[in-house]
Amino acid sequence: MTTTEPAGLPVAEPVEAHGDHGHAVHGYHDQKAEHLKRLRRIEGQIRGLQRMVDEDVYCIDILTQVSASTKALQSFALQLLEEHLRHCVADAAVKGGDEIDAKVEEATKAIARMMRT
Amino acid sequence: MTTTEPAGLPVAEPVEAHGDHGHAVHGYHDQKAEHLKRLRRIEGQIRGLQRMVDEDVYCIDILTQVSASTKALQSFALQLLEEHLRHCVADAAVKGGDEIDAKVEEATKAIARMMRT
């Protein structure tokens, strides 16, 4: 699946915003609705964890839910990263000059942070 | 949850509850207030992520915040696991019999799930 259309979600962005990757409109812009939906689901998982702790649920069952939340966060990060590579990094490559080096170094550092958690 | 005990200090559980690791009182019982505080902070981080996406913050800055949230979740999981080993697993060892094998296998599987995310 390499299309940049949001998965199963209509977005309200006007078509003319596409292709503008300036300061305020980043690679993930078109998937905004999908990203917010994912994050609200994760927020619900974290509230679920609070209920579990409050109701003295068995430790191992809480750990299973923590793993699910962590996985959901990593999956969100990967989607964001994919859009970043496709838009911001690819744009820097097309522009030419030194910017591509800085962008790739920055992206690699972000990936390193994601791997270390 | 209305308790105001500071994290890491003894909480006002009656002494007779200690040592009872039955259905409703698990290893993490005494740290309940601290756990809930941590989870509410993580919930705040997730809401912060929603604001960042909504305000079109730069992708890499969002990824940095995702890594911080994942790290906080992992740190919560590690504390829960430590308490589980100290109470549930150690209790099973003291009791003797086959239960220790089941408890250790269960804990190892939970650790494997945490490592894979």
Place this chain on the structure above:
Amino acid sequence: MTTTEPAGLPVAEPVEAHGDHGHAVHGYHDQKAEHLKRLRRIEGQIRGLQRMVDEDVYCIDILTQVSASTKALQSFALQLLEEHLRHCVADAAVKGGDEIDAKVEEATKAIARMMRT
């Protein structure tokens, strides 16, 4: 190491060695042959990586092989950890006293290091 015992089967250690978890005989003692077999397989994977780099294999294919080696190392670590919990940590719990706290803290720190890589 010349033993040929199949992995996971009882090895020819004298019975009197069992239960002695002193300096030289740790929890993983009985699985020694299996552990060495796993580690030699991982060593072979690392040599395979050197061949791949030397033969200019495509970066992504090398990354796939790195992930396989990392997974094999993590899986080895998890088995070692399971045996450590079952033997060293459980023994400390049975002995009573403060040792269990130290053992659990030490194991949790090792798990934290494994999760951060």
Place this chain on the structure above:
Amino acid sequence: MTTTEPAGLPVAEPVEAHGDHGHAVHGYHDQKAEHLKRLRRIEGQIRGLQRMVDEDVYCIDILTQVSASTKALQSFALQLLEEHLRHCVADAAVKGGDEIDAKVEEATKAIARMMRT
């Protein structure tokens, strides 16, 4: 550090090979000597692990060494990935067409595999 010169290591590649990212000469080509050095060091760590198991070293000390080896593998993977993004992915962006989408998807899947181990 964004220069593509190998860190502290003279490489024997003729200068005219630079810029040729065809089938047999990938992004990591210039760092070949450095990569092989890293991998040989990791191979040495794995052999060190075999010695530790053979000499019945304490489980936790073995786990610490496993974490160091995993970290070294991840660090090697990150360097390879950075070079891949800088060369193969950036080249696809410059070429234009659909290839950039395929390259970014492929790289993201490799990163996902690295994160899950």
